[in-house]
Amino acid sequence: MSTPKLLLVEDDTALAELLEYRFESEGYDVRVSADGDDAMMMASEDPPDLVILDWMIEGTSGIEVCRRLRRDKVTAHVPIIMLTAREAEDDRVRGLETGADDYITKPFSPRELLARVSAVLRRVRPALAGETIEAGDLRLDPVAHRVERRGRQLQIGPTEYRLIKFFMEHPRRVFSRSQLLDAVWGTGSEIEERTVDVHIRRLRKAIAVENTRDPIRTVRSAGYALEPV
Amino acid sequence: MSTPKLLLVEDDTALAELLEYRFESEGYDVRVSADGDDAMMMASEDPPDLVILDWMIEGTSGIEVCRRLRRDKVTAHVPIIMLTAREAEDDRVRGLETGADDYITKPFSPRELLARVSAVLRRVRPALAGETIEAGDLRLDPVAHRVERRGRQLQIGPTEYRLIKFFMEHPRRVFSRSQLLDAVWGTGSEIEERTVDVHIRRLRKAIAVENTRDPIRTVRSAGYALEPV
DNA sequence: TGCGATATTTCAATTCTGTGTCAGATTTGT
DNA sequence: ACAAATCTGACACAGAATTGAAATATCGCA
Numbered sequence: 001m002s003t004p005k006l007l008l009v010e011d012d013t014a015l016a017e018l019l020e021y022r023f024e025s026e027g028y029d030v031r032v033s034a035d036g037d038d039a040m041m042m043a044s045e046d047p048p049d050l051v052i053l054d055w056m057i058e059g060t061s062g063i064e065v066c067r068r069l070r071r072d073k074v075t076a077h078v079p080i081i082m083l084t085a086r087e088a089e090d091d092r093v094r095g096l097e098t099g100a101d102d103y104i105t106k107p108f109s110p111r112e113l114l115a116r117v118s119a120v121l122r123r124v125r126p127a128l129a130g131e132t133i134e135a136g137d138l139r140l141d142p143v144a145h146r147v148e149r150r151g152r153q154l155q156i157g158p159t160e161y162r163l164i165k166f167f168m169e170h171p172r173r174v175f176s177r178s179q180l181l182d183a184v185w186g187t188g189s190e191i192e193e194r195t196v197d198v199h200i201r202r203l204r205k206a207i208a209v210e211n212t213r214d215p216i217r218t219v220r221s222a223g224y225a226l227e228p229v
Numbered sequence: 230m231s232t233p234k235l236l237l238v239e240d241d242t243a244l245a246e247l248l249e250y251r252f253e254s255e256g257y258d259v260r261v262s263a264d265g266d267d268a269m270m271m272a273s274e275d276p277p278d279l280v281i282l283d284w285m286i287e288g289t290s291g292i293e294v295c296r297r298l299r300r301d302k303v304t305a306h307v308p309i310i311m312l313t314a315r316e317a318e319d320d321r322v323r324g325l326e327t328g329a330d331d332y333i334t335k336p337f338s339p340r341e342l343l344a345r346v347s348a349v350l351r352r353v354r355p356a357l358a359g360e361t362i363e364a365g366d367l368r369l370d371p372v373a374h375r376v377e378r379r380g381r382q383l384q385i386g387p388t389e390y391r392l393i394k395f396f397m398e399h400p401r402r403v404f405s406r407s408q409l410l411d412a413v414w415g416t417g418s419e420i421e422e423r424t425v426d427v428h429i430r431r432l433r434k435a436i437a438v439e440n441t442r443d444p445i446r447t448v449r450s451a452g453y454a455l456e457p458v
Numbered sequence: 459t460g461c462g463a464t465a466t467t468t469c470a471a472t473t474c475t476g477t478g479t480c481a482g483a484t485t486t487g488t
Numbered sequence: 489a490c491a492a493a494t495c496t497g498a499c500a501c502a503g504a505a506t507t508g509a510a511a512t513a514t515c516g517c518a
Contacts, residue, residue, distance in 0.1 A: 101348065102331070123308075123330055157495060174374040195497050197475065202495095219374045220474065220505070221387040386506060424508050426464065431506095433465095449463065449516070 004121055004128045005029045007048035009039040009065065010083070011057045019052070022110040023117075034058075036065040043075050047187075049128055050121060051075075052113070053100070054083045066100055074187060079124045081116060083108075125169055135168040136215055136228030138207070149209050159184070160203045167216070167226035176223040200224055233350055234258045236277035238268040238294065239312070240286045248281070251339040252346075265294040272304050279350060280304075281342070282329070283312045299328040308349050312337075364397040365444055365457030367436065378438050388413070389432045396445070396455035405452040429453055 006023060010016040011034040023030045031048070033039040035058055043051065051069065055062035062082060069075045079101040102120050104113055122129040127142035134140075140147045147154045147164060156164070162184045167175075175183070177193040185191055204214055217227045235252060239245040240263040249259045260277070262268040264286060272280065280298065284291035291311060298304045308330040330349055333342055351360070362369045369376045376383045376393060385393070391413045396404075404412070406422040414420055433443055446456045 119330065159496075172370075172373045174372065191496095192498060194475090194499085198477085198497075201476065218475070222374055225373060388507075420507095421509065423464090423510085427466085427508075430465065430467095447464070 003027055003029045004050060004125075005046075005048040006031070006117070007039065007043055007051045008032045009034075009036065009051065009057060009062075010054045011035060012054070019110060019113070022114070026114060028117075036061070036068075039065060040068055040072070043069060043078070044072050047074050047078055049078065049125060050117060051078055051080045052083065052117070053080055056085065074182075079120050081113075081120060127165060127169060133165070133168045135171045135226060137212065138164070138168060138215070138228070140165055140168050147207070149207055149212065152209055154206055154209075156206045157202065159199055160206050163199055163203050164207065164226075167224075171226050171228050174217075174219045174223050174225040179223065196224075232256055232258045233279065234275075234277040235260070235279050235281060235346070236268065236272055237261045237281045238263075238265065238286060238291075239281070239283045240264060241283070248339060248342070251343070255343060257346075265290070268294055269297055269301075272298060272307070273301050276303050276307055278307065279346060280307055280309045281312065281346070282309055284332075285314065295329055310342075310345060310349060362394070362397045364400045364455060366441065367393070367397060367444070367457070369394055369397050376436070378436055378441065381438055383435055383438075385435045386431070388428055389435050392428055392432050393436065393455075396453075400455050400457050403446075403448045403452050403454040408452065425453075 006028050008016060008019060008023075008030055010019070010032065013034070016032050016034070020030045020032055031042060033042055039051075039053075042048075053062050053065060057065075066080055066082070069078065069080065081102045081104065082100045084103050084105055101124070102116055104116055118129055122131060126133045127140070130143050132139055132141045137150050138147065139149075142165070145161065147156055147161065163180070166180070166183050177196040180196050181189050181191055181193065200216060200218075204216055207216075208214070213229065215227050215229055217225045219225060235257050237245060237248060237252075237259055239248070239261065242263070245261050245263070249261055252259045260271060262271055268280075268282075271277075282291050282294060286294075295309055295311070298307065298309065309328070310331045310333060311329045313332050313334050331345055333345055360370075360372065362371065366379050367376065368378075371394065374390065376385055376390065392409070395409070395412050406425040409425050410418050410420055410422065429445060429447075433445055437443070442458065444456050444458055446454045448454060
């Protein structure tokens with residue numbers, strides 16, 4: 001859970017293998033796909049934390065893959081770094097507009113791509129990059145697996161930990177019970193939606209510290225959100 | 230609060246002016262600083278929403294500015310895009326490692342920088358990238374499910390939320406009760422038209438803030454419309 | 459003024475959330 | 489491996505908030 005999952009979409013086998021090797025030795029979990037349709041399937045079955053997407057691949061074009069990833073609910077928010085040819089400014093701009101998060105122009109050094117990947121992850125999912133996340137007076141250390149509030153350690157169970165982590169990664173945003181089930185329990189979990197309430201309650205109880213207001217906002221008929229103080 | 234504030238740190242006057250002009254015409258609020266110390270002062274006095282930082286400026290180096298911005302609590306989380314020379318891969322990697330969020334290599338087109346800025350803002354502060362709906366002094370954040378007026382949070386129920394959202398998506402236009410029932414309650418709802426009046430009343434009450442006039446216009450024998458102040 | 463239309467108040471029904479509890483599953487410590 | 493401790497998911501009921509309708513008061517205009 002701590003090793004970020006990458007999906008590399010690249011049809012140049014040599015490059016793909018080089019990158020795969022490099023990233024795996026840096027502690028990433030890498031899957032490779034050589035064409036767009038295949039990539040879409042892999043992505044929606046088991047959403048990666050980040051996609052590295054060659055703009056020029058056989059079959060479905062990069063821009064199309066990008067668009068489809070964005071459209072699929074499961075992968076809509078997975079960051080995408082695209083690989084483009086050096087001079088194709090139009091492609092780059094179009095890519096960013098289509099929803100890519102970043103690009104790098106070929107040729108590039110693996111080291112530079114690594115830096116970019118970790119920069120994007122740090123931005124989007126700080127916890128995956130091993131950084132502590134802060135939200136209001138809450139602080140979460142993903143490496144130590146601990147959460148504190150106003151300096152005090154919180155006593156918190158596994159599910160509640162995943163829940164607060166998810167909330168802290170997306171503060172202010174409202175999530176429906178079903179979105180929370182997908183994000184925290186895993187897609188396709190057959191769990192009662194009302195059970196989310198119970199865990200919200202447990203979480204609230206766990207993060208209650210004297211004289212602090214409850215940072216979890218109930219949005220009636222919509223879900224819950226973390227409202228950092 | 231709706232126009233993103235940029236701080237541009239660039240000592241090439243010609244380039245700075247070009248960018249300033251371009252960004253201002255895109256609705257950004259731009260301040261320019263030609264050296265690092267000055268930039269630090271401006272940034273900590275009035276934190277911008279994003280910093281564009283030339284890596285090669287006189288005096289304090291870009292990397293140092295970046296580091297200091299990250300260290301100052303006020304600016305620690307302001308995203309930074311750096312401008313680097315084309316071939317300075319080391320700088321780029323170092324920059325990303327130091328905490329820059331992104332870079333762009335010179336020469337670049339203003340259009341490309343614009344795309345990057347808006348991509349970063351969208352990621353970091355969705356509200357700033359125009360993902361909120363505004364109408365007069367009302368602002369609605371669909372992601373957070375909140376509505377505010379003159380900065381004050383409104384306490385609003387589910388139906389009233391859907392109602393005001395619909396109005397804000399179609400300002401000034403008059404809707405009959407039956408159109409509102411279709412749009413807000415869903416087509417085929419078997420609800421009395423008179424009930425719309427009641428919800429309008431509740432909405433009016435919910436968005437009433439001291440010294441503000443009622444933005445919902447009653448159009449006799451036709452329906453209601455939102456008349457942004 | 460009188461009529462049609464809208465505003466406001468009130469209330470019961472309904473929907474949704476909060477919470478205590480329980481049995482089974484899982485983890486922990488020995 | 490065993491027992492204790494913890495964690496999970498489900499359920500049920502109480503309580504809170506929301507909703508729609510009906511009744512009554514006001515308003516706007518010919």
